[in-house]
Amino acid sequence: MDPIRRTLLGQLARLSAGAALIPLAGVANAGINDQPPRREGDPTKRYGMLIDLRQCIGCQACTVSCHIENAAPLGNFRTVVSQFEVEEQGSGEVATFMLPRLCNHCENPPCVPVCPVQATYQRQDGIVVVDSDRCVGCAYCVNACPYDARFINEQTQTADKCTFCAHRLEAGLLPACVESCVGGARIIGDMRDPDSEISRLIEKHREQLMVLQPERNTLPQVFYLGMDERFTTRPQAEAGIWDVLGMDGKEVGYEFGH
Amino acid sequence: MSLVTEVVVPRYGIAWYPWAVQYFFLIALSYSTLWLAAPGLILGKQAWMTTARIALLACVSTTLVAPVALLADLHQPLRFWHFYAHPTPWSWMSLGSFLLPIYLGAVVLLAWLAWRPALKARSHQNDGWFSRVAGWLAWGEWQAPRAVLALVGAGALVASLGIMLYTGFEVAIVKGRPLWNTNWLPPMFVATGVIGGCGLILVLNRITSIRHPDTNRQMLAILVGACVVTGFIALTWFLDGVNAVSGSVAAALDSVSQSAAWRSTAIEGGIAGGLLATLAFVMRRSPARRKAMGWILGLLALHVAWMFRWVVLMNVQTVARNSAGFHDYHVAFGSYGLLGIIGIFGLWLTAVMLIDLFVPWREASSDPQAEPVATAPEATSISASFEGAPSHG
Numbered sequence: 001m002d003p004i005r006r007t008l009l010g011q012l013a014r015l016s017a018g019a020a021l022i023p024l025a026g027v028a029n030a031g032i033n034d035q036p037p038r039r040e041g042d043p044t045k046r047y048g049m050l051i052d053l054r055q056c057i058g059c060q061a062c063t064v065s066c067h068i069e070n071a072a073p074l075g076n077f078r079t080v081v082s083q084f085e086v087e088e089q090g091s092g093e094v095a096t097f098m099l100p101r102l103c104n105h106c107e108n109p110p111c112v113p114v115c116p117v118q119a120t121y122q123r124q125d126g127i128v129v130v131d132s133d134r135c136v137g138c139a140y141c142v143n144a145c146p147y148d149a150r151f152i153n154e155q156t157q158t159a160d161k162c163t164f165c166a167h168r169l170e171a172g173l174l175p176a177c178v179e180s181c182v183g184g185a186r187i188i189g190d191m192r193d194p195d196s197e198i199s200r201l202i203e204k205h206r207e208q209l210m211v212l213q214p215e216r217n218t219l220p221q222v223f224y225l226g227m228d229e230r231f232t233t234r235p236q237a238e239a240g241i242w243d244v245l246g247m248d249g250k251e252v253g254y255e256f257g258h
Numbered sequence: 259m260s261l262v263t264e265v266v267v268p269r270y271g272i273a274w275y276p277w278a279v280q281y282f283f284l285i286a287l288s289y290s291t292l293w294l295a296a297p298g299l300i301l302g303k304q305a306w307m308t309t310a311r312i313a314l315l316a317c318v319s320t321t322l323v324a325p326v327a328l329l330a331d332l333h334q335p336l337r338f339w340h341f342y343a344h345p346t347p348w349s350w351m352s353l354g355s356f357l358l359p360i361y362l363g364a365v366v367l368l369a370w371l372a373w374r375p376a377l378k379a380r381s382h383q384n385d386g387w388f389s390r391v392a393g394w395l396a397w398g399e400w401q402a403p404r405a406v407l408a409l410v411g412a413g414a415l416v417a418s419l420g421i422m423l424y425t426g427f428e429v430a431i432v433k434g435r436p437l438w439n440t441n442w443l444p445p446m447f448v449a450t451g452v453i454g455g456c457g458l459i460l461v462l463n464r465i466t467s468i469r470h471p472d473t474n475r476q477m478l479a480i481l482v483g484a485c486v487v488t489g490f491i492a493l494t495w496f497l498d499g500v501n502a503v504s505g506s507v508a509a510a511l512d513s514v515s516q517s518a519a520w521r522s523t524a525i526e527g528g529i530a531g532g533l534l535a536t537l538a539f540v541m542r543r544s545p546a547r548r549k550a551m552g553w554i555l556g557l558l559a560l561h562v563a564w565m566f567r568w569v570v571l572m573n574v575q576t577v578a579r580n581s582a583g584f585h586d587y588h589v590a591f592g593s594y595g596l597l598g599i600i601g602i603f604g605l606w607l608t609a610v611m612l613i614d615l616f617v618p619w620r621e622a623s624s625d626p627q628a629e630p631v632a633t634a635p636e637a638t639s640i641s642a643s644f645e646g647a648p649s650h651g
Contacts, residue, residue, distance in 0.1 A: 031348065032347070032348055032349075032350060032353070032427075033348060033349070033350065033431050034348050036346075036348055058266075060266075075268070075269065076268075077268050080266075080267075080268050081266065082264070082266060082267050082580070082581070083264075083265040083266040083267075084262050084263065084264055084265060085262070085263040085265050086260050086261070086262050086263075087260055087261040087262075087263070088260050089260055089261055096265070097262075101580065110432075110433055110434060113348050113349060114349055114350070114351065114431075114432075115346065115349060116341055116346055116349045116351035116352035116354075116355060117340040117341060117343075117344040117346060117352070118344050118346050119340075119344075134337075134340055134344065135334065135337075136332050136333075136334045136337045136338065136340050136341070137332050137333025137334040137337075138331070138332050138333075138351060139273035139274055139331075139333065140349075140351055140428075142273035143273050143274065143432055143434060143435060143575070144432050144433075144434050145434055146433060146434035146579055147434075147579070147580060148270050148579055148580050151270070151271070151273075152273060152333055157333040157334050158333065158334065212580075215504065216433055216434075217433075218433075230262075234578065234579060234580060234581070234582075235262055235264070235581070235582060236262065236582075237262035237263060237264045237581075237582040238261070238262065238263045238264065238582060239264050239267075239581065239582040239583030
């Protein structure tokens, strides 16, 4: 078995064990850069997401609906679908690989302990949120997140990120990205409920699931089905899009607002 | 084998601006000049007194300005009080927010104690506003014992250790940026900080017209030592990680091999560091060369210290984490970029000039009970400061 899958299995084992041991997260008297206790949210739940890449067509409906739902500034995204063109060098065959990205709501989120004012915290249901009234905009969390899931919102001048649409979940609705996904690729749910769809899917596909950058020990809780291992870390790719230059030698096309 | 091309990917901006570089630069100059002031000021070694006076000016001015740069790097600077309303002992940055005022207070108190004898002397002169301001600053005629100055100095030195630790580990614990995530970064910040501190004192020795040969000699000797230590730390970092598949060294090698900008930066940094070490080594034994070239070497040392921080804090942020290539970063003209860099330098210059105008820092004393020969501001010239230490009770 390859190391990535082995790591993942370890994580899943830990996840299911963790479900029974909620106080595990409530480690008081934290050392420097240890995870602080979680607060707020429903302690009986642990939200997670499974993304079935086999169903994703890269339509960016999730990107757009999230952008509208959460009013992110132009050029910043709480979720986005990275798209790659993969050319098999022997046969010259070309395929497209789609990789939806969002906050992984990690079990060991590196963005949380760095926050100097506890503005960013993990709820007991696992969702990592930012209190934008408290945030001082030091951007430490933006640098600490290895997934580029955070940004400084230029309108609020505070840290901004995906919240699994916590406000919608609390109202009994699905997150905007899940609601709008045309292929039904995104599945969100309570992983502590053994009968939830996500629990059943994790159980069924345990061997195939992968997470992003497992070697960082962040224990992401967004699981990918139908994933190619080469894309779990920073892809060895050509940055094709930036080669498009205008008459004046400047990049054209894919640039927002800056 | 397959060829992968990125087709759709968002652009990620940098999160820490040049303000951060200015803070890390100034605070490093601050703690290193404090240590360079220690032999003369705190231990009372007469041979180091001139160096200590210049170092104290450098230390106080950088200590006062550094927090301004830090504050400016917050996107919500007016919310700085949240740091104190929500203490967070597990966050390095929060620990720093408590250490910094303690350190600043200790440094200012130390300088005040060292400057008081001269301030009192000036307040007795009939020099209009300068005497009056000196009287206010001296705050009474009472005398503090030397032990108090030594104690405050020791406290400042201890607090400075905290500053070294927190500024280093604040960055080094960030796993999300592999280049930062190494335990060799904190000692490297300190070593290059000492290089910068020596440089600043060499430059000030010249531009304040003190031009004391002892200071040139002492600073060059320490500069050579700091260069050697820096070289060893860099080498150890490299050897420690050169065989690792991932991590700080691997990320650095990746960046250098993939990006022309990183290659030129590595070459520039290598040349500047090598040149500095070589020149400092060659010049350290010749008083004539030290006198002629000391301040130029000082500027080069400041450049090395500043550039190290620029590369670590700014360039590393351009290394993409989830997409191919490097993020475009150009220093903006406004307050997020060039104006901020120049503005902080201007603020530092203002601080130095205000101190120079109102404080007879050239007569700083390691003994708060000393009674130095008072000098009027216009008389603070080469000859006055060459006289060395004030009378020692």
